[in-house]
Amino acid sequence: MSQRTLVLLKPDAVRRGLVGEVLARIERKAGWTISAMELRTLDRPTLEQHYAEHVGRPFYEPLVEFMSSGPSVALVVEGERVIEGVRALAGPTDPIAAAPGSIRGDFGTIVRENLIHASDSEGSAEREIKIFFPALA
Ligand code: RTP
Ligand code: MG
Numbered sequence: 001m002s003q004r005t006l007v008l009l010k011p012d013a014v015r016r017g018l019v020g021e022v023l024a025r026i027e028r029k030a031g032w033t034i035s036a037m038e039l040r041t042l043d044r045p046t047l048e049q050h051y052a053e054h055v056g057r058p059f060y061e062p063l064v065e066f067m068s069s070g071p072s073v074a075l076v077v078e079g080e081r082v083i084e085g086v087r088a089l090a091g092p093t094d095p096i097a098a099a100p101g102s103i104r105g106d107f108g109t110i111v112r113e114n115l116i117h118a119s120d121s122e123g124s125a126e127r128e129i130k131i132f133f134p135a136l137a
């Protein structure tokens with residue numbers, strides 16, 4: 001089943017020079033295609049929309065601060081089961097709990113600075129693609 005997903009390489013990934021490494025892991029998956037990509041410093045209104053489900057949680061404000069602290073790379077990836085697939089490449093939210101071999105497991109230690117976001121369902125993917133790439137919606 002071909003799907004599309006919205007992926008963010010977060011400011012820590014860009015600052016640490018890990019964009020190529022992470023993109024390479026996505027590009028190597030059979031049949032997946034990057035159909036849009038942009039380097040962009042995310043502003044508060046964009047992040048408020050993107051992280052609407054987390055408003056009011058204790059980690060929300062520091063998350064928005066971090067996510068606007070420098071450029072991110074936003075991309076849309078298309079292909080077979082790509083929603084579940086990029087989440088699997090990323091690993092669980094807490095990088096210390098993430099298995100070696102996953103992006104978070106290989107490169108992360110801090111829960112907030114966990115390198116990558118990927119849509120978690122078809123509904124989220126369509127909602128998030130509209131926020132970052134309205135022309136593709
Ligand atoms: P994402 O939305 O970024 O793909 O990550 P996720 O689904 O794995 O995690 P989610 O629960 O949606 O949380 C969104 C992002 O908020 C930061 N976070 N910090 N306790 C904390 O300090 C905490 N919990 C979450 C992480 O950057 C997480 O990816
Ligand atoms: Mg999430």
